[in-house]
Amino acid sequence: MTLYGIGLGPGAADLLTVRGKRVLEDVAVVYTPGRLSRRVAREYVAESKLGDLDFPMTRDPEELRRAWREAADAVAPTALDGDGAFVTLGDPCIYSTFGHLRRTLEREHSDVDVEVVPGVSSVTAFASVFGVDIEAGEELCLREAADGAAPTGPERMILFKVTDVPTTHEKLTAAGYDVTFGRRLFMDDEDPLITDDPDELGERDYYTLAYAVRSDADQTADDSPFSELA
Ligand SMILES: C[S@@+](CC[C@H](N)C(=O)[O-])C[C@H]1O[C@@H](n2cnc3c(N)ncnc32)[C@H](O)[C@@H]1O
CATH class of the missing domain: 3.30.950.10 (Tetrapyrrole methylase, C-terminal domain)
Known part of the structure; x- marks a missing residue:
């Protein structure tokens, strides 16, 4: 089905878009890449619906590629089963981890549809x-x-x-x-x-x-x- 990349806005929970809120409430699992994005997502979804993904704070390209591949492998089955979301602070298309995840999914899990819900960057x-x-x-x-x-x-x-x-x-x-x-x-x-x-x-x-x-x-x-x- 679909993996939604949702922009949460800069951090204040009420700067999430109405569409972002609706999609967060509708999907089965919400993946949060960090503590702050998790804090905003938790305002809208139950803790039990939150999935963890680990992104190392490194510039090593090999280590990063491995992390994105692992993230894509974790997300793909959920997104095929039912809808899932990956949230980022700001907008998902601006200097964001989501871009790497999307490219990895396109390359290695092309059966997953990806849709972006923009956010206040x-x-x-x-x-x-x-x-x-x-x-x-x-x-x-x-x-x-x-x-x-x-x-x-x-x-x-x-x-x-x-x-x-x-x-x-x-x-x-x-x-x-x-x-x-x-x-x-x-x-x-x-x-x-x-x-x-x-x-x-x-x-x-x-x-x-x-x-x-x-x-x-x-x-x-x-x-x-x-x-x-x-
Ligand atoms: C990986 S980029 C993500 C940008 C994000 N996708 C966006 O659209 O705003 C992270 C950088 O964005 C900036 N940033 C993001 N949110 C911010 C905020 N609320 N206040 C100040 N800087 C912020 C900082 O420079 C931070 O190092």
């Missing part, structure tokens, strides 16, 4: 919290900044996995960017931390993203976006 949640408008004519790129990485080039970037805030900040400011960090946005019971001061974020926290704008970026949006088409 941290990509859009950040804009609400930071009070940012991405306007017509502006460029916005998504990148990773794990372990102090600091990609440069685009006018505006959202950086995921900012696990070494001081180093990322130092490199980005040296490259001419203004940087704002957001930690644990729209997560239940936890105040989000929004700051441009890296000293406030010395402690590593995986749920940190950054918004970087090149200092020379044109801050005034083109208010005639169709002019080029005329």
Whole structure:
């Protein structure tokens, strides 16, 4: 039958979509890849319906491939028996474990149908919290900044996995960017931390993203976006 990839939103249980809630309630098993996604899913389904999948925190491609294969092997029989769901924080198609699982299922269990229920991504949640408008004519790129990485080039970037805030900040400011960090946005019971001061974020926290704008970026949006088409 079908495996649903459901986006739970950034963490607050009431930011799950109505469709996501309906599917969670309808399926036989709900797989949760981590503690936070499990906490949100538990708001909608009984503990007995939750299935565990183990995803190692590693960058070793071989170990990761093995974990996805094992996950696909565990999920496939459930999804063939009745419907199942795999939940992720944010949206399942944005920098998510679900993409790897879906590709592994397509390759090794092509009899399983996969359907995605989108969720509110941290990509859009950040804009609400930071009070940012991405306007017509502006460029916005998504990148990773794990372990102090600091990609440069685009006018505006959202950086995921900012696990070494001081180093990322130092490199980005040296490259001419203004940087704002957001930690644990729209997560239940936890105040989000929004700051441009890296000293406030010395402690590593995986749920940190950054918004970087090149200092020379044109801050005034083109208010005639169709002019080029005329
Ligand atoms: C593997 S990516 C998953 C992204 C997710 N699928 C989405 O659409 O938001 C994990 C990264 O997303 C960012 N992230 C996800 N949820 C967040 C939140 N509530 N607050 C801040 N950053 C978040 C962090 O940078 C984290 O390291």
